[in-house]
Amino acid sequence: MPTQHSDIGLIGLAVMGQNLVLNIESRGYAVSVHNRTAEVAERFVAQHPGRRLRAEPTLAGFVASLSRPRKVMLMVQAGAAVDAVIDSLVPLLEPADIVIDGGNSLYTDTERRDARLTALGLRFVGTGVSGGEEGARKGPSIMPGGPASTWQELRPIFEAIAAQVDGEPCVVHIGPGGAGHYVKMIHNGIEYGDMQLICEAYALLQAAGCTAPEMAAIFERWNDGELQSYLIQITAKALAQTDPDTGRPIVDVILDKAGQKGTGQWTLLNAAENATVISTINAAVEARVLSAHKALRVHASTRLHGPAGTLAGIDRERFVAQVHDALYASKVVSYAQGLALMQVMSRQRGWALDLGAIARIWRGGCIIRARFLHRITEACAAEPELPNLMLAPFFRELLNRCQPAWRAVVAQAVTAGVPVPAFSASLAYYDSLRSARLPANLLQAQRDFFGAHTYERVDRPEGERFHTEWPEVIG
Ligand code: NBP
Numbered sequence: 001m002p003t004q005h006s007d008i009g010l011i012g013l014a015v016m017g018q019n020l021v022l023n024i025e026s027r028g029y030a031v032s033v034h035n036r037t038a039e040v041a042e043r044f045v046a047q048h049p050g051r052r053l054r055a056e057p058t059l060a061g062f063v064a065s066l067s068r069p070r071k072v073m074l075m076v077q078a079g080a081a082v083d084a085v086i087d088s089l090v091p092l093l094e095p096a097d098i099v100i101d102g103g104n105s106l107y108t109d110t111e112r113r114d115a116r117l118t119a120l121g122l123r124f125v126g127t128g129v130s131g132g133e134e135g136a137r138k139g140p141s142i143m144p145g146g147p148a149s150t151w152q153e154l155r156p157i158f159e160a161i162a163a164q165v166d167g168e169p170c171v172v173h174i175g176p177g178g179a180g181h182y183v184k185m186i187h188n189g190i191e192y193g194d195m196q197l198i199c200e201a202y203a204l205l206q207a208a209g210c211t212a213p214e215m216a217a218i219f220e221r222w223n224d225g226e227l228q229s230y231l232i233q234i235t236a237k238a239l240a241q242t243d244p245d246t247g248r249p250i251v252d253v254i255l256d257k258a259g260q261k262g263t264g265q266w267t268l269l270n271a272a273e274n275a276t277v278i279s280t281i282n283a284a285v286e287a288r289v290l291s292a293h294k295a296l297r298v299h300a301s302t303r304l305h306g307p308a309g310t311l312a313g314i315d316r317e318r319f320v321a322q323v324h325d326a327l328y329a330s331k332v333v334s335y336a337q338g339l340a341l342m343q344v345m346s347r348q349r350g351w352a353l354d355l356g357a358i359a360r361i362w363r364g365g366c367i368i369r370a371r372f373l374h375r376i377t378e379a380c381a382a383e384p385e386l387p388n389l390m391l392a393p394f395f396r397e398l399l400n401r402c403q404p405a406w407r408a409v410v411a412q413a414v415t416a417g418v419p420v421p422a423f424s425a426s427l428a429y430y431d432s433l434r435s436a437r438l439p440a441n442l443l444q445a446q447r448d449f450f451g452a453h454t455y456e457r458v459d460r461p462e463g464e465r466f467h468t469e470w471p472e473v474i475g
Pocket residue numbers: 011012013014015016017035036037040075076077078080081082084085102103104105129130131132133
């Protein structure tokens with residue numbers, strides 16, 4: 001039985017927990033592990049002999065095995081399981097001990113738990129851990145919230161286990177309370193947007209007659225350029241994969257019904273509550289929802305008329321270049337929207353989020369890791385109070401350059417009947433933002449007409465309200 005105390009303890013040895021423990025131990029830390037089903041922890045330690053790992057079958061033994069102040073990381077299922085583990089842990093902990101929730105918890109749950117544990121003299125850190133199983137093992141992007149005092153104590157471990165890009169660890173203290181889990185939620189929302197945009201590019205290339213192997217080559221080429229990212233890379237590999245049973249491209253035999261775990265929907269709700277537009281992410285979440293209604297779509301496909309969804313006879317090479325630009329521009333809009341939402345919440349909650357640093361820690365370890373993220377860091381450094389990412393010189397020039405092709409792609413998609421909800425939502429946002437005058441003047445007239453809501457005038461100071469006696473409408 002080891003007598004030395006462990007540096008940190010982890011509860012929840014499913015796929016994420018196991019890989020994170022192996023990562024932490026490999027950086028020179030002794031780790032105690034505990035799992036509700038105790039055999040899982042014992043088997044895990046037995047499978048890794050010679051490591052500084054210690055399985056503790058009881059929670060009391062687990063807590064007693066840790067050096068003070070104790071650092072207890074939870075990697076259990078988000079939701080009720082986190083509360084259940086905290087309930088059992090609390091009586092065993094001492095003031096200043098740190099409980100870290102590394103699961104995908106909703107940031108408002110994190111804020112509730114933070115308030116509860118703080119009142120008990122404990123410290124709570126809700127942290128985003130991105131990158132799935134491989135990230136957990138080899139280096140995730142880590143987004144810790146919680147009090148600044150915890151960052152000083154967790155920093156050496158987190159910096160050691162995080163992904164490294166250009167010699168910098170992909171972790172930074174995000175902010176107090178639920179800030180870490182909030183930023184992880186936005187990361188996931190942006191991930192939804194990126195994935196849908198890539199799927200729309202795929203649909204367009206397919207409509208233009210490209211085969212799966214041809215598209216694999218196109219995405220591979222794109223991955224060597226400005227669009228370089230993990231998601232483009234895996235898309236190329238997925239398109240190149242053959243189904244062993246049929247010999248067909250695997251994407252052709254996969255059913256077109258998307259799943260989701262809910263973090264995208266959380267992002268939508270948060271944007272709606274804060275009157276912020278995230279139309280690209282919105283379109284991405286809704287595209288998944290609509291895809292799941294397969295039977296209804298199959299039925300409607302024989303009842304609702306429209307073009308066949310093909311782009312036959314198109315200049316393929318030119319079109320591929322246009323789709324590239326449309327994808328890049330749409331992606332920038334999606335990030336601009338996600339960043340704008342973070343800015344709104346940062347002000348509202350007093351989190352002081354450093355958007356440039358957040359973009360920097362997303363460069364490695366996480367699903368949205370991409371070359372262009374350093375451009376966001378640069379833009380934020382040049383102008384910390386940037387009103388919208390699209391207005392930063394690099395992105396402004398990029399959008400101005402890409403917009404003719406982007407427009408051509410959306411127009412051709414609409415004409416051919418290829419649904420591109422995220423491409424079009426991005427373009428509509430771009431066009432709305434650059435419209436000095438929108439038709440909201442008529443909307444105000446309508447509101448004043450039926451509800452006497454009043455309106456402002458273009459020729460009078462802002463804030464002065466007017467009402468018109470509109471003609472009566474009979475019937
Ligand atoms: P799961 O989300 O599948 O959770 C399984 C773990 O939770 C097991 O250790 C299980 O113990 C434990 N658990 C449950 Br379920 N209910 C419990 C309870 N009431 N009390 C104590 N323990 C309980 O594991 P995961 O896929 O490794 O994910 C862990 C967290 O990381 C989740 O929040 C997830 O959303 C997040 N995450 C996952 C990924 C990914 O790629 N999987 C990526 C990023 C973040 P048992 O063995 O006794 O059933």
